[in-house]
Amino acid sequence: xxxxxxxxxxxxxLAWSLNGLGLIVLLFVLAxxxxxxxxxxxxxxxxxxxxTPYPTLTPAPTIYYLPTITPNPRSTQIVETTAxxxxxxxxxxPSVIGFSVSGRPIEVYTFGxxxxxxxxxxxxxxxxxxxxxxxxxxxxxxxxxxxxxIPSNITLYILRxxxxxxxxxxxxxxxxxxxxxxDLNRNFPINWSAVWDRGGCYDHTPTTGGTGPASEPExxxxxxxxxxxxxxxxxxxxxxxLGIFPGGTPWDPASKKLAQEIAGVSSYPYPPIxxxxxxxxxxxxxxxxxxxxxxxxxxxNHQDTxxxxxxxxxxxxxxxxx
Ligand SMILES: [Zn+2]
Numbered sequence: 001x002x003x004x005x006x007x008x009x010x011x012x013x014l015a016w017s018l019n020g021l022g023l024i025v026l027l028f029v030l031a032x033x034x035x036x037x038x039x040x041x042x043x044x045x046x047x048x049x050x051x052t053p054y055p056t057l058t059p060a061p062t063i064y065y066l067p068t069i070t071p072n073p074r075s076t077q078i079v080e081t082t083a084x085x086x087x088x089x090x091x092x093x094p095s096v097i098g099f100s101v102s103g104r105p106i107e108v109y110t111f112g113x114x115x116x117x118x119x120x121x122x123x124x125x126x127x128x129x130x131x132x133x134x135x136x137x138x139x140x141x142x143x144x145x146x147x148x149x150i151p152s153n154i155t156l157y158i159l160r161x162x163x164x165x166x167x168x169x170x171x172x173x174x175x176x177x178x179x180x181x182x183d184l185n186r187n188f189p190i191n192w193s194a195v196w197d198r199g200g201c202y203d204h205t206p207t208t209g210g211t212g213p214a215s216e217p218e219x220x221x222x223x224x225x226x227x228x229x230x231x232x233x234x235x236x237x238x239x240x241x242l243g244i245f246p247g248g249t250p251w252d253p254a255s256k257k258l259a260q261e262i263a264g265v266s267s268y269p270y271p272p273i274x275x276x277x278x279x280x281x282x283x284x285x286x287x288x289x290x291x292x293x294x295x296x297x298x299x300x301n302h303q304d305t306x307x308x309x310x311x312x313x314x315x316x317x318x319x320x321x322x
Contacts (some may be wrong), residue, residue, distance in 0.1 A: 041062020083164040084130060086137045091144035097159075098221030101179035104164035106221050108157050111143050112150035118317050119157040119234040119292075122223070124185050124283060126166020128302075132237035133167060135305035137158035139314060149311075152162050154318045157231070162218055173204045178218055182210040185236075185296070186279075188223070188286035189213030191249060200276030201205035209281050222283060233258055233320045234287045235313070239299040243272030247284030247294035254293035255284070255320040261320065268297060293322055 082102055094107035122136035123129065126267045136158055140224055143149055143156070150156055165179040177183055186196070186209035214220050244262055246255035263270035279285075280294075287294035297313075299306055 030286070038087075039298070055222070063188055083161060083168040084133050084137075086143055086160060088140060091140075094160075097225055098217060100163070100165045100218055101216070102165045102168075106159065106162060106164065106170065106218065108159045108225070109140050111147065111153045111156045111158070112152070114151065114153035114155050116141065116153050117155045117157065117161070117229055117231045118320070119229075120237065120314075120317070121159045121162055121232045121234065121283065122237045123161035123163050123167055124236060125176045125238060126163035126178070127169055127171040128166070128173050129237075129239045129299075130167060130171045130175070131239055131299055131301075131303055131305055133161045135237060135299065135307065138305055138307050139310065143314075149314065149318070151318055156318060157225075157229070159222075159225075162222060176202075176205065177207050178216055180210070180216060181206065181208060182216050183207040184218050185283055186281040187214060187216050187219040188281045188283055190281060190285045190289050191279075193282040196280050198280060201278075213281065223286065226287060226292070231287070231292045232322070233317055233322060234284070234292045234294040235262075235317055236287075236296050237285045237299065238296055240301045241273070242275065242298045243269030244298075245272050245279070245284065245296040247282070247286075247288035247292075247296070249285060250295065252288045255288055255295055257322065258293045258320055259295050259297075259317075261316045262295065262297065262313050265316055266306075266309045267300070268309075271301075272298075293320065 038067055068121045088109070092109060092111070094109050096105040097108050098106050100155060120136060120139065122132040125132075137160060140160065143158075163178055163184055166175045166177055175216055183202075186193070186207075187265045190213075192209060192213040194211070196209070210219075214223060244259040246252060248255055259270045262268065266314040282296060284296045
C-alpha cells in the first residue's frame, strides 16, 4: 500500500511546483508591467540625442485650386471681412449672376426695359479701385430716384463689384487681385498671357493673368453675362488717371467713337496716356470680341467718384449709337 501512496505524493509535489512556477512567471510579467517607462504618447516632445526637443510638426494646409467648381450658394461661406456693403432700400433687387472664389455674390442691377442694352462694370480691380464701386452705388441710387434718365428704348445693367474678394481684402494695392491672386482684367480669353512685360504696366504687387484664359469664376461669370445678353455698349470703370481706353486690337472703331463722345463731356484723357504697357486679356477687348462697343475708363484719382461728370458719361452711354 505504501508504494502507490509514495507514487501519488510525487505527482502532488510536481503539480504544486508547476503552480509555483506559473505564479512566479505571473509576478514577473506584472513586475515588468508596473516598472515599464511611461508610454510615448503621454511623453513630452521628442528629444534628440543632445536632449533638444524636436520642433512640433504642424501639417501644412492643403490648398486645392479647383477653378471649375462653382460654390454651392447654400453652403457655409468663408467670409473673412465684408466687401463694401450696399443696400437700395426702395428699388429693384439685384440679380445674383454668380459667386466669387470666396463665395461672395456678384450682383447686377437692371434699369429700364428697352431692347437696346448698355452696361456699366465697376470694381474689376477690387479694393484698389474701390471708388469705382462707390461711383456705381451712387449711380444706382440716382437712377432709382430719377428713372427718366434711362430712355424708353434702353435697358441698363450695372454690375457694381466684379471683384468682391479683392474689395473685401483691402482698399489699397493688395485689394487689386481676386482670391487666387489673379488680375481679372488680364484673365479674359483674348490676347491672354499668364505674364507680361511689366514695363509701363502696374507693377506694385505680384499678380498674374491666371492659370489659363478665363481660369477665374469672376471672369467666366462676366463672359456668361455678355454671351447671354446683347450688350451694345459697355464701360468698365477703373482708377486712376490714365484716361479712356477703347477695346479691340487695334482699337475697334465703334469703341473709339464711344471714347470720343465720353471725352467730349468729361475731363478724362482721350487718347489715353500711353505708358507703354501692352494690355492682355482685358474685359473691354473681350466685350468687343462679342460685339459690344467697350471702353476701359479711369477715374481721376483713387478717392473721388467724379459723380456729376459721370452723370454726363451715363447720358452718353444710354444714348450711344454705333
Ligand atoms: Zn484698374
